Amino acid sequence: MSAVTVKGSRETRAVTRRWAPARAVSVALRYAALIAVLGFAVFPFVWTLAIALTDKTRGGSIYDFPASLLPKGVTFANFVSVYQTFQLGQYLWNSVSITLMTVVGTLVISALAAYPLARFRFPGRNLIFGAIVATLVLPSETNFIVNTLTLKHLNLLGTHLGVVIPTVAGAFGIFLMRQAFLSVPTALVEAARIDGAGELTILTRIMLPLTRPSLTALGIFTLVTTWNAYFWPMVVLSAAPDKVPLSVAVLKLKGQFNYDPFNIAAGAVIMMLPVLLIFLAAQRQFMRGMEGAVK
Known part of the structure; x- marks a missing residue:
């Protein structure tokens, strides 16, 4: 009975080792897909916020050449301008x-x-x-x-x-x-x-x-x-x-x-x-x- 138990446990460990890499790949693909979806969902808001905080006098935006996703200077002047006008x-x-x-x-x-x-x-x-x-x-x-x-x-x-x-x-x-x-x-x-x-x-x-x-x-x-x-x-x-x-x-x-x-x-x-x-x-x-x- 003990021999059968030992044999069964060895087979279980072998199956586990065989499927471990496949499971790791599956989990990695899932996380990659979730990160991609998160990026598509969050990027428009982050980009809009970056443009809104851009200091127009210093540049560093998607509208400059060369284009940049991050502003060179951060300011709230654009929000003040919207409030005033x-x-x-x-x-x-x-x-x-x-x-x-x-x-x-x-x-x-x-x-x-x-x-x-x-x-x-x-x-x-x-x-x-x-x-x-x-x-x-x-x-x-x-x-x-x-x-x-x-x-x-x-x-x-x-x-x-x-x-x-x-x-x-x-x-x-x-x-x-x-x-x-x-x-x-x-x-x-x-x-x-x-x-x-x-x-x-x-x-x-x-x-x-x-x-x-x-x-x-x-x-x-x-x-x-x-x-x-x-x-x-x-x-x-x-x-x-x-x-x-x-x-x-x-x-x-x-x-x-x-x-x-x-x-x-x-x-x-x-x-x-x-x-x-x-x-x-x-x-x-x-x-x-x-x-x-x-x-």
């Missing part, structure tokens, strides 16, 4: 106003629409949910003409509400919250109903607290997409240039007869920084919420 405060407030209304509206409507789809039993429930999910494959641009004509009849063109209303009832938010509500044990809901709790009480006191990670994930996702949105706010607010968000207004730094890439880069960094910091601070909640959506 640009209505930065007004455009930032426009972005905050539009984003805040969109995030709150999306969370409320998604939760109210997802709860009956997850917990009620009625004819056509799956058909309705399937139709909602099917809209995810359609590009958002297909709705622009219809939404614009509707807003025109409602006299909402040129207003922040006109930007917000068509975007708060998104299929992704309804899908995410429905999956989160399905993960809540049915026994809790039934116990609350036996105790006399209404559906609104169950939603606000049981379902929403237990699905907070999904709410956080949806809020962060909506915040990032709304803050960075360009085409739809530009269409709705084309007649009201003072109401455009920062994502649209930053292109005003590119004048008709002058082009200053350093100021444009500084404006882009100012636009990206708030959502980047928020995402970094709440990335754990975001990942937990997204994991719950695919269970």
Whole structure:
């Protein structure tokens, strides 16, 4: 028996030694792929930040000859120039106003629409949910003409509400919250109903607290997409240039007869920084919420 055991252990060590180099190569390739993806994701931001911090009087940028990725001198003068020549405060407030209304509206409507789809039993429930999910494959641009004509009849063109209303009832938010509500044990809901709790009480006191990670994930996702949105706010607010968000207004730094890439880069960094910091601070909640959506 001992001889068989010794022989088996020797064969196991031999197999381990044989596969060790292959496993090392596999791990190395995985890390190389991850580093490459990280480089593609981070490089544009780092490059933009380097241009924004470049001292134009000393050179050392991609626009000089010979070109350089690193500036010879670091300065915040470009940010000061943007602040002095640009209505930065007004455009930032426009972005905050539009984003805040969109995030709150999306969370409320998604939760109210997802709860009956997850917990009620009625004819056509799956058909309705399937139709909602099917809209995810359609590009958002297909709705622009219809939404614009509707807003025109409602006299909402040129207003922040006109930007917000068509975007708060998104299929992704309804899908995410429905999956989160399905993960809540049915026994809790039934116990609350036996105790006399209404559906609104169950939603606000049981379902929403237990699905907070999904709410956080949806809020962060909506915040990032709304803050960075360009085409739809530009269409709705084309007649009201003072109401455009920062994502649209930053292109005003590119004048008709002058082009200053350093100021444009500084404006882009100012636009990206708030959502980047928020995402970094709440990335754990975001990942937990997204994991719950695919269970």
